[in-house]
Each structure stands twice: as structure tokens, then as C-alpha cells.
Amino acid sequence: MGDALATTYDDTIDALEAIVARCSADRDRIGYFAAMYLAVTRTVRQRAAEGRFADEARMERFVTGFAARYLDALEAWQLGAPCTESWQVAFGATRRWRPIVLQHLLLGMNAHINLDLGVAAAEVADGAAIDAVRADFDAVNDVLRDLVDGAQGALGQVSPWLGLVDRIGGSGDETLIRFSLVAARRQAWSVATRLSAQSANERQAATDAVDASAARIGRAVEHPGVLASTLLLVVRARERADPAEVMRLLVDFGRPESPPVPSTP
Numbered sequence: 001m002g003d004a005l006a007t008t009y010d011d012t013i014d015a016l017e018a019i020v021a022r023c024s025a026d027r028d029r030i031g032y033f034a035a036m037y038l039a040v041t042r043t044v045r046q047r048a049a050e051g052r053f054a055d056e057a058r059m060e061r062f063v064t065g066f067a068a069r070y071l072d073a074l075e076a077w078q079l080g081a082p083c084t085e086s087w088q089v090a091f092g093a094t095r096r097w098r099p100i101v102l103q104h105l106l107l108g109m110n111a112h113i114n115l116d117l118g119v120a121a122a123e124v125a126d127g128a129a130i131d132a133v134r135a136d137f138d139a140v141n142d143v144l145r146d147l148v149d150g151a152q153g154a155l156g157q158v159s160p161w162l163g164l165v166d167r168i169g170g171s172g173d174e175t176l177i178r179f180s181l182v183a184a185r186r187q188a189w190s191v192a193t194r195l196s197a198q199s200a201n202e203r204q205a206a207t208d209a210v211d212a213s214a215a216r217i218g219r220a221v222e223h224p225g226v227l228a229s230t231l232l233l234v235v236r237a238r239e240r241a242d243p244a245e246v247m248r249l250l251v252d253f254g255r256p257e258s259p260p261v262p263s264t265p
Contacts, residue, residue: 006064006067006068006071007064008060008064009041009044009045009048009060009063009064010045011064012041012063012064012067012068012071013038013041013042013045015067015071016034016037016038016041016067017038019031019034019074020034020035020038020247020251023035023243023247024243024244024247024248025244027242027243027244028094028243029094029104029243029246030074030091030094031243031247032094032101032104032105032108032243032246032247032250033090033104033105033107033108033109033112034074034247035246035247035248035250035251036105036108036151036250036251036253037067037070037108037112038251039147039151039250039251039252039253040143040144040147041063041067043143043146043147044059044063044139044140044143047139047143048060052139053135053136053139054135055135055136058124058133058136059136059139061124062120062121062124062133062136062137062140063140065120065123065124066112066116066117066120066140069112069115069116069119069120070087070111070112070116073087073091073111074087074091077091084111084115084211085211085212085214085215086110086111086114086115086211086214086215086217086218087111088215089107089111089215089218089219089222090104090107090108090110090111090218093107093218093222097236098232098233098236099222099232099236100159100162100232100235100236100239101155101158101159101239101246102155102159102162103221103222103232105151105155106180106221107218107221107222109180109181109184110180110184110214110217110218110221111214111218113144113181113184113185113187113188114184114187114188114191114210114213114214114217115191115207115210115211115214117137117140117184117185117188117191117192118187118188118189118190118191118192118194118195118210119191119192119195119207119210121133121136121137121188121189121192121196122191122192122195122196122203124136125192125196129196130192130193130196130197133192134189137188137189137192141181141185144181144185145181147253148181151250151253153253154249154250154252154253157241157249158239158240158241158245158246158249159235159238159239160238161234161235161238162235191206191210194206195207
């Protein structure tokens with residue numbers, strides 16, 4: 001799916017919109033991450049239209065190549081074909097009731113940033129010095145950072161007790177999702193620099209090792225221990241919104257006048 005169809009911003013957005021529409025109709029929580037990712041990709045496209053990237057053609061290749069890894073993993077998962085282990089962890093969690101919305105988003109971020117972002121950056125460099133794509137890498141991460149607060153606000157509407165766990169794992173004024181994003185960004189650039197210096201065979205082995213590490217992180221996100229899991233269960237019990245409403249909020253969180261979503265009884 002990703003390599004064959006999503007080669008432009010519009011292609012990628014169309015593919016994400018189709019996933020969100022299908023998941024909303026089916027009340028499938030696999031659409032939570034897709035909804036957030038759709039908001040991010042729309043913002044990147046808008047910034048490109050405003051001329052905010054130094055090399056707009058390379059930026060589009062980077063963003064669509066990055067998205068293709070998610071789209072391909074999701075298609076493989078849905079067809080029962082092999083996909084990366086870290087995405088298996090994220091997708092598998094959507095079949096279980098217990099994870100809260102924030103966990104689903106963190107699991108998607110873990111696979112897509114800790115693994116996919118570094119691989120995509122190394123690939124778009126295409127043998128050139130990896131520093132040449134650092135501006136693109138930082139621009140993608142800047143969009144993610146800028147939209148974190150909006151995502152947090154959206155989650156607060158559907159997960160009223162999220163504040164109980166919001167700062168677990170954070171430091172200072174950082175929330176959990178912001179802290180996770182910063183850590184993942186560092187990891188992704190480390191992966192990109194390592195892969196860019198390797199041959200094709202070495203790169204595959206290194207990618208597999210990064211995937212295994214990301215999968216371990218994902219399992220820890222879903223099952224963080226007895227005390228944290230008990231707290232998360234309490235939070236989950238208060239999440240009343242229908243999955244389709246959660247997705248609508250996540251798609252719209254970058255828009256300043258998104259209306260609140262009422263909880264369903």
C-alpha cells in the first residue's frame with residue numbers, strides 16, 4: 001500500500017482518511033493512531049504550502065516514505081502477513097479492551113518514531129551525508145511537538161481521569177506523551193545516523209535489532225507493572241466516549257475551534 005499508492009502528501013492523507021473512516025464505522029481502535037497521524041500529516045502539508053521547508057520535494061519524499069512504513073505495516077497486519085514486531089505489539093493491543101487511549105497513541109508513536117522515523121531518514125538520504133536531511137527530520141518532529149498539547153486536550157475530553165497518569169515517566173513540566181516524544185526523537189536520529197553508514201545487508205540486521213528493542217518498549221507501555229496497570233485500569237473505566245468520537249477529536253485536535261465531544265453513558 002505505502003510504496004505503491006502513497007507517494008505525495010495528498011496520497012498519504014487520502015490513505016489515512018480511508019483508514020479513519022473504516023475504523024470509525026467499525027469502532028476499531030486501530031484508528032486512534034491513524035487519526036492523530038492524519039492531523040500531523042495535514043499540518044506538514046500546510047507548512048509545505050507555506051514554503052516553510054528548505055527542500056520541499058525532499059521533504060515530501062521523506063514524509064511519504066515515513067508514512068509508507070506505517071501504511072505497509074497496517075496492510076500486512078490486516079492481511080495476516082508478517083510486519084515489524086513493534087507494529088505487531090501496537091496493532092495487537094487494539095484488540096484488547098484494557099489499554100487506555102493514551103497507551104494506544106504511545107504504542108503507535110513507539111513503533112513509528114523509535115523504528116520507522118530513523119529508517120525513513122536514512123533512506124531519504126540515499127547515500128548522501130545524513131546531516132543533509134537533519135532539517136527535514138527536525139521539521140517533522142517540530143510538527144509532532146507543536147501538536148502534542150492539542151492531543152493532550154483532546155484526550156482530556158474522552159479520558160477525564162487521565163491526569164492521574166499524565167506525568168508518569170515525565171520530568172519537570174513534561175507530560176508523559178511529551179517526554180516519550182523527546183526520548184523517541186533522540187532514538188530515531190541515533191538510528192538514522194547508524195543506518196546511513198551501513199551496507200544494505202548490515203542495515204537490515206540493524207533495523208531488525210531496533211525493531212526488537214522497540215517491541216520491548218511497546219510491551220512495557222502496554223503492561224507497565226502491577227501498580228501502574230491498576231491505575232490505568234481505573235482511568236480506562238472512566239473512558240466513556242465511543243471510538244468514533246475519539247477518532248474525530250484526534251483528527252480535529254490541530255484545529256483551534258474543535259467542539260467538545262460528549263461522553264456516552
